[in-house]
Amino acid sequence: MNKKLALSIDIGGTNCAYGLVDSLGEIHYENSVETATFGEAIKFVSFLKQDEEIYNSLNQIIGIGIGAPNGNHFTGEIQFAPNLPWEKGIIPIKNYFETEFQIPTILTNDANAAAEGEKLFGSAKELENFIVITLGTGLGSGIYINNEILYGSNGLAGEFGHIRVVKNGRQCKCGRNGCLETYASSSGIIRSFEEFKADYSSSSLYDEKTIKAKMIFKHAINGDSFAKFLVDYTANILGNALADFTAFSDPQAYILFGGIAQSGEYFRSLVQNYFDQNSLNIYKNKVQILNSNLHDKNAAILGNAASIFKRIKY
Numbered sequence: 001m002n003k004k005l006a007l008s009i010d011i012g013g014t015n016c017a018y019g020l021v022d023s024l025g026e027i028h029y030e031n032s033v034e035t036a037t038f039g040e041a042i043k044f045v046s047f048l049k050q051d052e053e054i055y056n057s058l059n060q061i062i063g064i065g066i067g068a069p070n071g072n073h074f075t076g077e078i079q080f081a082p083n084l085p086w087e088k089g090i091i092p093i094k095n096y097f098e099t100e101f102q103i104p105t106i107l108t109n110d111a112n113a114a115a116e117g118e119k120l121f122g123s124a125k126e127l128e129n130f131i132v133i134t135l136g137t138g139l140g141s142g143i144y145i146n147n148e149i150l151y152g153s154n155g156l157a158g159e160f161g162h163i164r165v166v167k168n169g170r171q172c173k174c175g176r177n178g179c180l181e182t183y184a185s186s187s188g189i190i191r192s193f194e195e196f197k198a199d200y201s202s203s204s205l206y207d208e209k210t211i212k213a214k215m216i217f218k219h220a221i222n223g224d225s226f227a228k229f230l231v232d233y234t235a236n237i238l239g240n241a242l243a244d245f246t247a248f249s250d251p252q253a254y255i256l257f258g259g260i261a262q263s264g265e266y267f268r269s270l271v272q273n274y275f276d277q278n279s280l281n282i283y284k285n286k287v288q289i290l291n292s293n294l295h296d297k298n299a300a301i302l303g304n305a306a307s308i309f310k311r312i313k314y
């Protein structure tokens, strides 16, 4: 077998997942390791080089695609990532990989990798203008305009999670108030649970030991009225925000990706309704809210591999 492969790496605060992917999106090998196993980034790089599957495939690997929180595509650095248990400050991760492996390496942030994955392997194959909204602990966005990712002047375009949507709203980790991700994310919906629980004297959610975002969606689908309210409240804020963001790049679609998007059609259709009700007339019936169809596979691994196959000639 001498297929060309991408070594794809998804660096997260808790786990680092990695795999070998071919140009059709087939994952040939995947594995993961706890991020905190390594005190510093360079040790993680050496560990991967020693992985037997990777080592034996080195002559087939055309590029290394890395997705990381606070990953700057232009500088190849992870910059001040608060949730990574490695050295603080600036980590020149692209440089580390290129020195160790002698293979071209591309670093991108998680949301841009998700957008590349949707374009090459997922819901956006036929689209040239779309925006992927990643709904995890926070909210990220990867913007495709005229068939290209929008990076912006410093590689920081697409921080939709920190557009302020509620005046004097919830305190955000960025130091400001009312940012979209303090409402529309898995942590946001849990904050909503805390904020509104005094209004509901009974709910099946109260039988749960700890509240997780996915659980709220499950209870809502089962008909619990407090859970339904929470999902509706989240969809309302997100649908309204997306309706306003449309004025910026006139996308064909928004693709909902990650954690809470996996609740499927129920959440998607609510977001679409709020979006349609609040859109400017000129955009009415022109913009679709879609769910990612990469959920069943390892979407982050595919996304990072997609940046390699798109950008490196092979």
Ligand SMILES: [Zn+2]
Residues within 6 Å of the ligand: 161, 162, 172, 173, 174, 175, 176, 179
């Ligand atoms: Zn913020």
